[in-house]
Amino acid sequence: MTAHGDDVRDGDAHAGTAADPQSSDGVSIPEPQDRARAIPEAAVARLAVYLRVLSGLDEREVHTVSSEELAVAAGVNSAKLRKDLSYIGSYGTRGVGYEVAVLIGQIERTLGLTQQNRVAVIGIGNLGHALANYGGFPSRGFPVTALFDLDPDLMGVPVGGIPVDHIDDIPRVCAERDVTIGAIATPAKGAQEVCDRLVRAGVRCILNFAPVVLQVPEEVEVRKVDLAVEMQILSFHVARRSQEAPESTDSEDTGAGAPQSENRDVNTGDNPVDGMVVRP
Amino acid sequence: MTAHGDDVRDGDAHAGTAADPQSSDGVSIPEPQDRARAIPEAAVARLAVYLRVLSGLDEREVHTVSSEELAVAAGVNSAKLRKDLSYIGSYGTRGVGYEVAVLIGQIERTLGLTQQNRVAVIGIGNLGHALANYGGFPSRGFPVTALFDLDPDLMGVPVGGIPVDHIDDIPRVCAERDVTIGAIATPAKGAQEVCDRLVRAGVRCILNFAPVVLQVPEEVEVRKVDLAVEMQILSFHVARRSQEAPESTDSEDTGAGAPQSENRDVNTGDNPVDGMVVRP
DNA sequence: TTATGTGAACATCTTCACAGCG
């Protein structure tokens, strides 16, 4: 699968100006269809992060930020941040910085957060519960409106305020509630089957938590969250680290005992998926 | 893109050291320290996926696979898969394919799965429970050996067989049980604080589920799993889709009703984080 | 003078296409 053919088009971005950047060089074929919506995939992911940081600033009544400040808070370098923001337009003021409120608005617009996306969660186990209780994911815009499972004991039982339906009803319920995003939190076994049903029900975006590679038609977008893979990547780094650094010093390494953390208090966004309240 | 592997890394993303002989072209300066362990970050993530697919094949008693078959099952193209495998060595047989068992062994070795990584989960809410019950994540190698929270009512209560400790005990308990990976499943508020403690306790790899950008010293590796971000990325695609395709047809799209899915039964790996058993 | 916005250099990742081993 990998992808639709399209996705990330070339990066000429905002049309406007000069029609053709370097027409020279016979080789480079000037692109097929040149749509303007060309925001690098990687930049989209970061915009979401900037948005969260900005929301935090907004709550703390901070009205202006420089690319440098925002960058540090988001954990990226400022040049990258500026370039990312440039993809959505020029909303900064040279010599000053960006207006928090403006940026929030523009990023939300770009990410399509101005319109709601109704979410269906399939598989009401531990994770499913967590998702259901998430209650309209952080930053709003993602109300969970349908829950599915196949355990008879769960049918009709409300979780996070929404009654659980049987996965056989996916087509009907998803259509009725106009679900646009499906979150698959089932065991690996049933995932592909559930996915197929969602697709047949017209759902075009899927968040997959099951440890399987879903096969979908190209018009469907799948994002996967795979704990095992994340763990193994960390494992790789642990392994690499221990073999590169023959050190075995147990005490503390160079530098202060307390890890540096410039702006640790900037963010907000609260509760991830839990009920625990950590107040250190 | 559909189903990426990567997922925005955190922090600075230590340059991966290009390595490689590439002596051609006068321009390229041979580079400073040229460590051999140069497996592209992106490839590491995919190796974990290949591993899962291979495990599935192994269980079904399949002993040999071609790059093409494996590629389809993993959702990547075969050239990429071959290149990825080439980073860990040449274990295929031209004209034939790869031996499943051999590949599994080599990938496990590369990912450092031959040695266990003890995991600590901090924040025993819905997600924390899910993680705790995960019981030694899929593909083994990741036993959860410590749980932390600050709710007095949870202290000592065993979850998934492990008693919950207070986050103040992170240093002691992590040291005693030799924790190498910390999974932060707390609300945003306490995340940075918990992270700092883990780092001080010597944990060098962190899986962060809290919606915050953690600030850590560079020797610490952070991977983040951010639901809100994933949702927003999907939202972006939903939005883009609807504005590019002025269609509003509600009925079914072209093609068969059932989505194509070549090898949907190849994978195994079971239960993601739930208790639900889907058997369609 | 400060900090944005961006062309261009650089680095990383992906895909092609084919040499060459079995």
Place this chain on the structure above:
DNA sequence: CGCTGTGAAGATGTTCACATAA
């Protein structure tokens, strides 16, 4: 021949560095 392994071409993504606007 079939399929792996890989150099080299092509994309994408990141960083630099500076012209430019307020």
